[in-house]
Amino acid sequence: NIIILTYLHVAAFYGFFLPKLTSSVIIGWIFGLSSGWGTTVGAHRYFTHKSFKANQKLKVLLVILQTMASQEPILNWSRDHRTHHKFTDTNADPYNSRRGFFFSHIGWLMCKKHSDVIEKGKKVDMSDLESDPLLQFQKKYFLPLALLLNVVIPISIVCYFGESFNVAWNGNIFRFVLLLNITWTVRHFCYYATEF
Numbered sequence: 001n002i003i004i005l006t007y008l009h010v011a012a013f014y015g016f017f018l019p020k021l022t023s024s025v026i027i028g029w030i031f032g033l034s035s036g037w038g039t040t041v042g043a044h045r046y047f048t049h050k051s052f053k054a055n056q057k058l059k060v061l062l063v064i065l066q067t068m069a070s071q072e073p074i075l076n077w078s079r080d081h082r083t084h085h086k087f088t089d090t091n092a093d094p095y096n097s098r099r100g101f102f103f104s105h106i107g108w109l110m111c112k113k114h115s116d117v118i119e120k121g122k123k124v125d126m127s128d129l130e131s132d133p134l135l136q137f138q139k140k141y142f143l144p145l146a147l148l149l150n151v152v153i154p155i156s157i158v159c160y161f162g163e164s165f166n167v168a169w170n171g172n173i174f175r176f177v178l179l180l181n182i183t184w185t186v187r188h189f190c191y192y193a194t195e196f
Contacts, residue, residue: 002110012177015170023161024168028175031068031154036179038065039077047129048078063138069179070146073139075129083121092120105184150176 020028042062045051054062066074080094087093091114097104113121129135138145151172158168 005106005109008173008177008180011170012174015167015172015174018167018170020167020171021161021163024158024163024171027154027158027161028171031172032175032179034065035069035150036182038062038067039069039071039179039183042066043069043071043074043077044081047074047135048081050128059134063134064149067138067142067145068149069183070150070176071180071183073142074135075126075139078129079121079124079126080117082124082126083117086124087116087120091116093117094121105181 043066046054046059046062063074066077071077084093084095089096089098094113094117095104095108096114100107154172154175155165155168158171159165163171
């Protein structure tokens with residue numbers, strides 16, 4: 001994970017400074033906002049917290065958008081987030097803020113999960129999501145679907161509108177890394193803001 005996250009952040013930094021066509025920037029924003037909704041509205045508000053009701057068409061759309069964000073399957077994302085809420089700031093919290101700002105932001109992805117996270121995470125009730133065939137399908141085919149929706153399609157569209165592959169690739173990584181950091185930042189900045 002350290003190698004992958006380092007590469008992604010270096011490529012994103014490089015991609016940010018590459019000159020881009022206006023179409024490339026617009027497409028990046030469209031994919032960025034859409035996949036952001038997949039995480040915030042889909043994985044977080046709807047699937048994890050059941051904050052609203054959705055018909056099947058909306059559920060499918062939210063799963064597609066969350067897959068586009070490529071953070072991880074909704075079943076895993078929701079399990080970790082429910083565990084976080086149930087065991088906030090303990091060793092069972094996947095992003096335990098008591099382990100420091102860096103750990104809470106990205107460090108938790110750079111090391112093995114604490115044994116308490118694994119043990120307590122197994123006890124979190126996920127029956128509502130585990131019984132959903134749509135989420136089982138997403139988990140089973142997550143890698144190819146994420147590559148298609150987060151890499152192949154956006155890069156192909158950007159190249160179709162005249163962008164070079166180098167700019168399309170690194171610009172897409174910038175969009176992806178920006179969304180990851182926004183997701184992580186919202187979570188732990190909100191926690192630290194309540195501490196002051």
